[in-house]
Structures are given as C-alpha cells and as structure tokens.
Amino acid sequence: MKKFILSACTLFFVASLAQAESGADSWDLVSKGRYIAQLGDCTACHTQPGHPLFSGGVAIDTPFGQLIGANITPDPETGIGRWTFTDFQNAMRKGHRPDGQLLYGAMPFTAYTKVTQADNQALWAYLQTVQPINRAIDTNQLPFPFRLRSALNIWNMINFKEGEYKPDPRQSAEWNRGAYLVQGLGHCGTCHTPKNIIGGDKGEHFLTGNTLGVWFAPDITNNSHTGIGKWSQKDLVEYLKTGANNYDIASGPMAEAVENSTQYWKDEDLNAAALYLKSLNTRRTEPTPQPIAMDNTQMVTGKAIYADRCSGCHVPQGEGVAHLFPKLADSPLINGDPVSLIHVVLAGSRAGGTVAAPTHPAMPAFGWNLDDQNVADVLTYIRNSWGNAAPAVSPDDVKSLRKTLEKTAQ
Numbered sequence: 001m002k003k004f005i006l007s008a009c010t011l012f013f014v015a016s017l018a019q020a021e022s023g024a025d026s027w028d029l030v031s032k033g034r035y036i037a038q039l040g041d042c043t044a045c046h047t048q049p050g051h052p053l054f055s056g057g058v059a060i061d062t063p064f065g066q067l068i069g070a071n072i073t074p075d076p077e078t079g080i081g082r083w084t085f086t087d088f089q090n091a092m093r094k095g096h097r098p099d100g101q102l103l104y105g106a107m108p109f110t111a112y113t114k115v116t117q118a119d120n121q122a123l124w125a126y127l128q129t130v131q132p133i134n135r136a137i138d139t140n141q142l143p144f145p146f147r148l149r150s151a152l153n154i155w156n157m158i159n160f161k162e163g164e165y166k167p168d169p170r171q172s173a174e175w176n177r178g179a180y181l182v183q184g185l186g187h188c189g190t191c192h193t194p195k196n197i198i199g200g201d202k203g204e205h206f207l208t209g210n211t212l213g214v215w216f217a218p219d220i221t222n223n224s225h226t227g228i229g230k231w232s233q234k235d236l237v238e239y240l241k242t243g244a245n246n247y248d249i250a251s252g253p254m255a256e257a258v259e260n261s262t263q264y265w266k267d268e269d270l271n272a273a274a275l276y277l278k279s280l281n282t283r284r285t286e287p288t289p290q291p292i293a294m295d296n297t298q299m300v301t302g303k304a305i306y307a308d309r310c311s312g313c314h315v316p317q318g319e320g321v322a323h324l325f326p327k328l329a330d331s332p333l334i335n336g337d338p339v340s341l342i343h344v345v346l347a348g349s350r351a352g353g354t355v356a357a358p359t360h361p362a363m364p365a366f367g368w369n370l371d372d373q374n375v376a377d378v379l380t381y382i383r384n385s386w387g388n389a390a391p392a393v394s395p396d397d398v399k400s401l402r403k404t405l406e407k408t409a410q
Contacts (some may be wrong), residue, residue: 046071
C-alpha cells in the first residue's frame with residue numbers, strides 16, 4: 001500500500017484555501033477541523049483498531065444487520081478524494097453521496113444536519129490533510145431486503161428533518177453552544193434516544209435511554225430516578241473529561257467515546273454541554289417504584305452474593321471508591337434498563353483510559369461462576385438497596401444476554 005504525507009491534490013487544496021481565505025492562515029482552519037473531528041468522534045466509526053486513521057472498516061451493528069464504517073481519507077479511488085466540499089456538505093447536511101445514493105441513519109446525518117457550514121468547511125479542510133489510504137470498504141453488509149436503499153426516501157420522510165441548528169433566543173449563549181454540541185456534532189441522541197420500529201429517533205423521548213444490543217445507553221436527562229438528576233454539572237464535566245466521577249465509570253461504547261472524543265473537548269464546551277443536559281427535565285409518566293422488600297427471596301439471596309463477590313470493591317453499603325469502583329448506592333443509572341449491568345457481571349469490563357485518568361480500572365467477569373439465577377438475584381438486590389428502586393431482574397434476561405455474548409465471542 002502506498003503511503004503519502006500529503007497528496008498533490010491536498011497541497012493544491014491547501015494552497016487554494018489560503019487564497020480563498022483572503023490571506024488567513026489555512027492551517028488554523030485545519031486545526032479547527034481536527035478539533036471538530038474530535039467533537040464529532042469521527043474515529044469511532046471510521047478508524048478500525050490497527051488500521052490508519054479514518055480508513056474505515058469499523059463494524060456497526062444495527063437491529064437490521066451490519067454496516068461498515070467508510071474510508072473517509074482523501075484517497076481518490078477508495079476514499080473521498082474526488083469529492084468536492086459541496087459533496088461533503090450534502091453528506092453531512094442531507095444524508096446522500098455525490099452519486100445521489102442515500103445514506104443509512106447509522107451515519108448520523110440526522111444530527112450532523114445541524115452542523116454549521118463554517119464548521120463543515122473546517123472539518124473538510126482537516127480531512128484533506130489526512131494520509132490517503134487505498135482501502136476499499138464494502139459498507140453495506142445488510143441482508144436482503146434491508147440492503148436495498150429504495151425505502152430510504154420513506155425513512156427520511158418519517159425520521160429526518162434537514163436544517164442547521166438555530167439558537168434559542170430565550171437561552172444563554174452557553175446553553176445554545178451546549179445544545180449545538182449535544183444535538184449536532186456530539187450526536188448524543190444516536191445512542192441515547194430510543195428508536196422506533198424502523199430505527200429512527202423517538203424525538204419525544206430525546207436522550208431518555210436506548211438499548212444498543214448488549215449495552216444500554218442510559219437516560220442522560222435530568223431525571224432524578226433513572227437519569228443524571230442527582231449529578232451536578234461538575235460531576236458531568238468530570239465524567240466526560242476523565243471517564244469517571246463519584247457516580248459512575250465509563251465502560252463499553254461510552255468508554256470509547258470518552259477516549260476518542262470527550263476527553264479532548266475544551267473545558268468551555270464540556271461545561272456548555274453539561275449545562276444543556278442538566279436543563280433537560282423529563283416528566284415521568286409512571287410513578288417511581290417502591291424498592292422490593294428485603295425479605296423477598298431474590299433480595300435475600302442477592303444480599304449474600306453481594307457480600308461475597310461485590311462488597312470488596314463496591315464496599316458493603318454500595319458506596320464504591322471514587323474514580324475507581326462505581327458507586328452503586330443511590331445511583332439513578334442503576335434503576336434504568338439492566339442490560340449493561342448484566343453485561344458487566346457476566347463478562348467483566350475495563351474502563352477507558354484518559355490523559356487525566358489513565359488508570360483503566362477493571363471489573364472481573366463472574367459469568368463463569370455465577371449462574372443466571374445468581375446474577376439476577378444480586379442485581380435485583382443492588383437495584384433495590386441503599387436508595388435504589390427498580391424492577392427485579394429476570395434469570396431469563398440473563399440467560400438471553402449470556403447466549404448473545406457467547407455467540408459474539410466465537
């Protein structure tokens with residue numbers, strides 16, 4: 001594979017850009033674009049571990065099958081080297097390729113449509129400086145009939161509203177910056193907003209949590225029972241910057257997002273995003289549940305398992321150790337969908353490492369010596385102790401996820 005520092009077309013682009021910017025330093029624009037790529041976490045879908053930056057190949061699992069992240073290096077044969085800025089803008093803003101082919105929603109153009117043209121121009125300038133990689137990627141791995149794109153026009157009519165973010169004049173500049181980042185470049189709703197039957201966002205439930213296969217992207221609204229209502233703005237900034245705070249430690253896809261993206265956000269952007277998220281007050285449509293009685297069979301068994309297997313790290317009353325072992329007591333995210341909890345008990349988990357917190361704390365797997373009933377019991381106990389209250393975990397749910405994890409490990 002041929003390697004270049006800068007392609008001839010890149011040099012031409014940068015030279016032309018300098019003239020177009022009336023003498024402004026084009027490298028400032030490139031630097032801004034690099035930061036925007038971090039805000040948008042382009043690495044997550046376009047950089048496969050062990051392969052060059054943005055050369056594609058990342059498998060993206062959807063309820064309908066698998067898609068593969070595209071090569072977005074400036075290679076003219078297998079990347080976007082022959083695209084114009086207008087082509088790029090149309091992909092980001094309208095969700096279609098230069099040939100008119102519509103993009104699947106796994107490329108979050110439904111969020112990126114909110115990105116300003118100025119930010120897209122900076123991102124485009126940066127992408128032109130990336131090393132061109134000749135790597136052909138077959139992005140569409142969906143089975144029939146989902147691999148046919150003929151229905152995407154209908155999907156867009158139902159799920160997509162084109163348009164740049166418009167600031168709310170009733171809110172502060174900081175709040176609007178946070179909304180722009182969360183709704184647009186950060187595309188937080190892609191993971192954290194529940195989906196309808198055809199994979200579009202349920203806008204009326206924005207950021208209230210969504211199942212992602214073997215993980216659950218939790219409610220990140222200001223809901224005090226299942227969301228981040230008990231977190232302060234400082235707690236939220238700390239989590240996004242370091243991957244940990246007094247309540248939680250990032251794991252799974254969120255650990256990757258912190259490693260690749262949010263740890264590099266400027267402090268003013270982290271604060272803006274946190275301010276915006278803390279303003280999202282969701283109304284519960286159902287009453288807050290009462291905790292399951294301590295004499296319940298699952299609670300009695302679960303308490304014994306917790307004392308034997310969990311209390312050494314999370315301490316007997318579930319307080320955990322700040323920034324090392326997550327707090328389980330009075331923790332709203334514990335009350336949400338238990339998929340992620342089941343996952344980490346069965347398979348273990350390793351937190352992401354950041355510049356600010358490079359420790360990578362880990363939890364061992366217990367799936368090898370806890371059966372489905374044991375896992376259900378200990379999680380039911382955790383979810384109904386020390387101020388938590390949530391439905392019991394079913395051993396059938398544990399069994400189902402265990403089978404899925406075993407299948408994906410093969």
